[in-house]
Amino acid sequence: MRLRLQDxxxxxxxxxxxxxxxxxxxxxxxxxxxxENGAGKSTLTRVISGxxxxxxxxxxxxxxxxxxxxxxxxxxxxxxxxYQEFRQNLFPHLTVAExxxxxxxxxxxxxxxxxxxxxxxxxxxxxxxxxxDIDVRRSVxxxxxxxxxxxxxxxxxxxxxxxxxxxxxxxxxDERESQQLxxxxxxxxxxxxxxxxxxxxxxxxxxxxDRIVVLRDGQVALNTPTAETGPAQVVAAMVGNAVDxxxxxxxxxxxxxxLRVRGAAAGRAFHGIDLDVRAGEVLGIGGVVGCGRSSLLRxxxxxxxxxxxxxxxxxxxxxxRGVQDAIRHKIAYLTPDxxxxxxxxxxxxxxxxxxxxxxxxxxxxxxxxxxxxxSACGDVMARLRVRAASPAVAMxxxxxxxxxxxxxxxxxxxxxxxxxxxxxxxxxxxxAKTEIYRIINQLTADxxxxxxxxxxxxxxxxxxxxxxxxxxxRVVAELIGDRxxxxxxxxxxxxxxx
Amino acid sequence: xxxxxxxxxxxxxxxxxxxxxxxVGVILSIxxxxxxxSSNLLNVGLATSVVALLAIGQxxxxxxxEIDLSVGATLGFSSVVTALVLRDHGLLxxxxxxxxxxxxxxxxxxxxxxxxxxxxxxxxxxxxxxLAGMTLQLTSGNPxxxxxxxxxxxxxxxxxxxxxxxxxxxxxxxxxxxxxxRTGFGRFVYATGDNHEAARLSGIRTQRVKILAFMISGLLAxxxxxxxxxxxxxxxPTAGTGLExxxxxxVIIGGTSLAGGRGRLIGTLVGALVLGVIDNGMNLLDVxxxxxxxxxxxxxxxxxxxxxxxxxxxALIPRRGPSAPPGxxxxxxxxxxxxxxxxxxxxxxxxxxQSAGVPAARPTP
Numbered sequence: 001m002r003l004r005l006q007d008x009x010x011x012x013x014x015x016x017x018x019x020x021x022x023x024x025x026x027x028x029x030x031x032x033x034x035x036e037n038g039a040g041k042s043t044l045t046r047v048i049s050g051x052x053x054x055x056x057x058x059x060x061x062x063x064x065x066x067x068x069x070x071x072x073x074x075x076x077x078x079x080x081x082x083y084q085e086f087r088q089n090l091f092p093h094l095t096v097a098e099x100x101x102x103x104x105x106x107x108x109x110x111x112x113x114x115x116x117x118x119x120x121x122x123x124x125x126x127x128x129x130x131x132x133d134i135d136v137r138r139s140v141x142x143x144x145x146x147x148x149x150x151x152x153x154x155x156x157x158x159x160x161x162x163x164x165x166x167x168x169x170x171x172x173x174d175e176r177e178s179q180q181l182x183x184x185x186x187x188x189x190x191x192x193x194x195x196x197x198x199x200x201x202x203x204x205x206x207x208x209x210d211r212i213v214v215l216r217d218g219q220v221a222l223n224t225p226t227a228e229t230g231p232a233q234v235v236a237a238m239v240g241n242a243v244d245x246x247x248x249x250x251x252x253x254x255x256x257x258x259l260r261v262r263g264a265a266a267g268r269a270f271h272g273i274d275l276d277v278r279a280g281e282v283l284g285i286g287g288v289v290g291c292g293r294s295s296l297l298r299x300x301x302x303x304x305x306x307x308x309x310x311x312x313x314x315x316x317x318x319x320x321r322g323v324q325d326a327i328r329h330k331i332a333y334l335t336p337d338x339x340x341x342x343x344x345x346x347x348x349x350x351x352x353x354x355x356x357x358x359x360x361x362x363x364x365x366x367x368x369x370x371x372x373x374x375s376a377c378g379d380v381m382a383r384l385r386v387r388a389a390s391p392a393v394a395m396x397x398x399x400x401x402x403x404x405x406x407x408x409x410x411x412x413x414x415x416x417x418x419x420x421x422x423x424x425x426x427x428x429x430x431x432a433k434t435e436i437y438r439i440i441n442q443l444t445a446d447x448x449x450x451x452x453x454x455x456x457x458x459x460x461x462x463x464x465x466x467x468x469x470x471x472x473x474r475v476v477a478e479l480i481g482d483r484x485x486x487x488x489x490x491x492x493x494x495x496x497x498x
Numbered sequence: 499x500x501x502x503x504x505x506x507x508x509x510x511x512x513x514x515x516x517x518x519x520x521x522v523g524v525i526l527s528i529x530x531x532x533x534x535x536s537s538n539l540l541n542v543g544l545a546t547s548v549v550a551l552l553a554i555g556q557x558x559x560x561x562x563x564e565i566d567l568s569v570g571a572t573l574g575f576s577s578v579v580t581a582l583v584l585r586d587h588g589l590l591x592x593x594x595x596x597x598x599x600x601x602x603x604x605x606x607x608x609x610x611x612x613x614x615x616x617x618x619x620x621x622x623x624x625x626x627x628x629l630a631g632m633t634l635q636l637t638s639g640n641p642x643x644x645x646x647x648x649x650x651x652x653x654x655x656x657x658x659x660x661x662x663x664x665x666x667x668x669x670x671x672x673x674x675x676x677x678x679x680r681t682g683f684g685r686f687v688y689a690t691g692d693n694h695e696a697a698r699l700s701g702i703r704t705q706r707v708k709i710l711a712f713m714i715s716g717l718l719a720x721x722x723x724x725x726x727x728x729x730x731x732x733x734x735p736t737a738g739t740g741l742e743x744x745x746x747x748x749v750i751i752g753g754t755s756l757a758g759g760r761g762r763l764i765g766t767l768v769g770a771l772v773l774g775v776i777d778n779g780m781n782l783l784d785v786x787x788x789x790x791x792x793x794x795x796x797x798x799x800x801x802x803x804x805x806x807x808x809x810x811x812x813a814l815i816p817r818r819g820p821s822a823p824p825g826x827x828x829x830x831x832x833x834x835x836x837x838x839x840x841x842x843x844x845x846x847x848x849x850x851x852q853s854a855g856v857p858a859a860r861p862t863p
Contacts, residue, residue: 303699327701341699344692346759355689356700358682366681410700 001063002027002194003048003163008057010043017043019218020057025163030185030195032209032226034202036238036457039215041198045165048196049081050074061163078162084171086152092141097123099140100155126158130184146177153184164188165196170204171290182208200288202231202494216240231495232487239457239486247462248434250441252280257315258449259331259418261300264309269295270473273309277418277449282440284452284464286489292473293453294336297420300451301333302326313417327356332411334404336422336453342407343395350377350391353409380409384439401432408439419443422453437463457486469493514804515752515768518797522772526779533782540661544729546774547663548573548722550767552745553752554674555604555715557766560749561678562691562711563758564611564618569719569745570738571629572603577723578633581642581733589648596720603629604716608709626742633735642733653728663725670718675763687711692759747794748773751801772797 003025010018017040025031035041046052048059050068058065061077068074071081083089090099097120123136132150134143140151149169156164166185170178185195185208199205205212206226214222214237222229222237257276265271270292277283285293298304300311302320311318318329326333335341344352354361354373361373377391386405388398395403404424411419424440425433440463444450454460460467467484469477469492477492479485526533552569559566580596603625610621644650655662678684689697690704698704719738727733752769754761776797780790 301699323699323701324703333699335699341693341695344689344696344759346692347688351685351689355685355697355702358685362682366683367676368680368682368685 001025002029002061003196004058004060004063005044005048006058006060008044008047008054008059010047010052010054017218018047018054021215021218021220022057023213023220023223025194025196027194028189028192029211030189030197030209032205032212033196033198033215034200034205034212034234034238035215035221039238040218041215042167043218044215045081045083045167045196045198048074048163048165049079075159078160079165080156080159080161080163081165082149082152082156082167082169084168087145087148090140090148090152093139095120095137095139096127096134096143096151097136099151100126100136100158102155123154123158126154130154130157130187145172146174146180149173149181150184157188161188161193163194163196165198167198168200169197170199170201178204200494202234202491205234206231214238231491235487235490235494239490247459248437248441249462250445251465252441252444252447253465254279254281254447258313258447259300259451260310260312260315262310262312264296264299264311265307266295266299266304267307268473269299269304270470271308273475275451275468275475277451279447279449280444281465282444282450282452282463284454284460284467285470286457286460286467286479287470287493289455291470291493293470294422296470297333297422297451297453300326300418300420301331303333327414330415330417332356332414332416332419334407334411334419334421334424336426338400338403338407338427343403345396346394348392349381349386349388349395349398349406350374352395353377353380353386353391353406353413356410357414376413377409380413381406383442384409384412385435399432401428401435404428404432404436405439408436412439412443416443416448418449418451420451420453423455424452425454425456425459433459457489460489461486515765515772515801518751518801519768519772519775522775522779526775526782530779530782533779538778538782540664542771542774542778543664543667544661545777546770547661547667548726549741549744549748549773550667550770551670551718551722551725552715552741553748553766553770554670554763555711555718556742556745556749557752557754557761557763558674558678558687558711559618559715560746560754560756561687561758561761562708563694563756564708564711565622565746565756566607566712566715567619567622567742568603568607568625568629569715569722570741570743571626571633572600572716572719573723573726573738573741574735575603575629575633575636575738576600576720577727577733577737578637578642578735580720580723581644581727582636584644584646584649585642589646592646592649593724596724597717600716600718600720600723601713602716603719604713605709607716608712611712612705612708630736630739637733637735639735641735644727644731644733649724650728650731653725653730663729666721666725670721671763671767674714674718678763683707683710688759744773745770747798750798769801772801 001024005021005023008018008021009016021040021044023031033041033044043052047054050071050073053067060066061079066077091102094102097116100123101119120136127134127136130150130153132154134147134150140148143151169181173181182204185197189195197205197208209226211225212222212229212234213220214234216238217240221240222234256279258279259275259277261273261275264273273296275283285296287293295304299306300320302322302325306320311320313329313331318325320326339345344355350373354377358368361369361376363369374391381388381391384405386409387402388406395406398406425436428436440450452460452464461484464484466478466480467489468475469479469489471493477488479488532538552573556566556569576596576599579599580592583595584592607618607622607625610616611618652662657665678687686697686702686707689700689702690707694704723738726737748769749761749766750756750769751772752761752765752767754765773794776793777790780793
């Protein structure tokens with residue numbers, strides 16, 4: 001066996017991510033590694049590549065137990081990882097040739113000074129061996145994403161490559177580019193390289209893999225040759241049995257449509273989107289990262305431009321040229337990245353909460369009426385149970401859950417008709433999650449139309465009255481009632497099967 | 499967590515400048531019998547007023563996490579324009595022209611920073627060079643004399659025994675202090691400086707906020723120009739040289755963070771006074787003017803050093819008994835405390851969002 005994992009365990013503090021993982025990869029074998037977010041795929045990758053050390057268990061290469069000090073040590077044994085964020089490993093201002101040879105310490109390409117010609121010649125031959133046609137003198141930053149990925153692969157194969165781990169390699173590629181990548185994978189397999197292929201996309205997995213390993217909650221939930229299984233079985237293994245008693249969902253949906261979207265499109269991000277969201281309804285949007293759902297929310301908040309289509313709020317057409325337009329039409333938006341886009345960490349909780357509605361509390365000469373502001377913030381903080389030592393403490397002193405509740409408070413204060421939320425419970429502990437679901441209930445009880453984008457499938461299924469699934473910029477399914485379950489969402493998101 | 503901790507912290511930052519001012523003041527009053535006389539203190543106020551006014555605008559700009567290197571050159575340029583208009587057209591057109599020039603420079607700075615996304619360091623550095631050259635071109639390098647009696651009053655007259663420039667400085671800090679601390683606009687300045695994206699997504703017109711801040715900076719530079727020109731009865735083309743750095747120093751000593759989002763105008767006033775007192779003291783003690791610049795540099799270093807390392811310094815002071823608050827406990831072995839990795843990074847499998855605006859996938863059209 002090229003790679004054997006023997007009861008590998010890894011935890012971070014209280015959080016045990018890998019709980020006894022055992023599987024093997026043979027020479028010239030492609031093993032697909034699947035699992036939901038948080039199942040442990042990335043941690044496993046980092047254990048194999050030497051970025052993390054396992055707490056217990058063994059990693060065996062060619063039957064020999066290894067402990068890698070760092071990823072360089074793993075590379076010396078012919079183990080390479082191409083991460084989803086592979087661009088972080090490339091130097092955009094250096095040429096293709098320089099990037100390919102950047103880690104070659106033993107080869108100097110010249111006696112004293114680096115011979116660029118020799119370097120370029122060797123890089124060209126590496127790329128040629130992979131059947132790629134990229135000018136090695138170009139800077140990597142000037143290449144497209146797919147070409148950059150090819151450079152990363154070439155970098156890996158410029159050494160004696162024995163095991164290649166690809167983490168979501170097609171996430172940034174289009175269909176044609178993906179097919180080119182698959183050809184490279186086939187080529188490497190034919191050369192006897194072992195490949196671990198991590199992907200959310202079932203169609204790719206079934207096209208490429210010899211064997212499929214599914215991780216769930218840090219354990220192997222399925223390990224079977226591809227020929228002996230089908231998408232339904234893989235999805236079932238990924239989902240497992242979810243507990244759903246901490247979702248206090250209340251159905252509040254009424255008949256009147258608040259948000260109506262017709263034929264909406266924005267460049268390549270999404271197109272042909274028709275949506276109706278009713279008062280008090282939670283419309284969930286499922287789909288993998290990059291399917292266009294986050295762009296759709298941003299466009300509905302005026303952050304990205306629609307290139308076609310119409311939007312109506314409460315029956316009135318709305319033009320969304322910027323954030324101010326969205327806010328004026330009572331559309332609110334909770335960003336997926338709380339730290340970068342959501343909160344002003346050094347400012348007080350109160351200041352953060354009143355930020356979007358400050359004009360209501362300013363009087364003559366633009367002076368802020370502190371009393372009114374304080375009482376309004378105090379009310380909404382009590383209603384949403386934002387726990388802070390006082391409204392005057394810095395936002396950064398709050399826990400993730402309370403920060404998120406404070407951001408909810410900011411928009412609740414604005415009295416929205418439509419609340420768009422992208423990953424509202426990311427990085428929030430379990431207790432606070434339930435409180436956030438209660439806030440969503442309060443909002444729908446008030447007749448707010450909620451659009452919920454989340455990668456947390458159980459959450460999507462439990463909190464949505466109705467869900468649509470997006471894939472490659474289109475709505476591919478609408479699920480309601482009995483048909484709204486994790487398995488259907490996943491199937492539509494990944495393969496589009498009926 | 500005590501309820502007022504963040505407030506206390508921010509007050510403590512300002513207090514460091516106050517302590518510094520008191521310390522320098524005590525030393526000087528011992529070293530020189532003249533220092534504590536009222537006429538000398540008024541001199542300090544008079545000498546500080548111009549830098550202090552520039553530092554007001556600079557505070558706004560720095561809280562926005564930007565910088566304005568052009569204030570000194572703006573002062574020089576608007577002074578010359580004011581003096582030239584004054585000679586030919588009289589007082590009111592001159593004042594209008596001066597303030598107009600200041601505001602226009604600020605507007606251009608603001609537009610460059612917000613619309614072309616040029617770093618403010620670069621944009622205002624270029625503006626500094628352009629204005630310095632235009633000032634010299636306009637005057638052929640010669641000072642422009644000012645003979646208007648009323649205009650001279652701006653710099654030379656007294657009101658209730660206190661020089662007019664000191665009144666202007668006090669009024670400036672009062673007005674712009676209230677604007678920053680009490681108004682909606684002030685809030686938007688802090689929010690934009692703290693987290694530009696978050697402010698924008700809350701509906702704040704962040705570009706407008708930045709443009710206005712640069713315009714405030716330009717206007718106050720013009721006002722500083724009036725005072726300087728009136729005091730000297732002449733508009734000196736190179737009058738503003740180096741003042742941009744002095745104004746930045748005052749802001750930094752006053753405890754405003756260059757990272758943006760934090761700072762108060764009262765701190766800036768104290769910071770400007772620290773610089774003014776040091777200048778004055780060294781003149782009284784007959785220190786070479788060349789060395790004065792060295793001392794000022796050291797003071798800036800000291801202020802920032804204290805700001806960055808006050809916790810480390812506190813840790814060096816031995817504490818008795820169990821009274822040490824748990825938050826400030828220092829490692830006894832002198833080794834750096836190992837910071838626990840922040841929780842969010844513990845789970846690399848947690849869903850990770852692509853950066854805003856860049857779709858992770860490009861679906862086929």
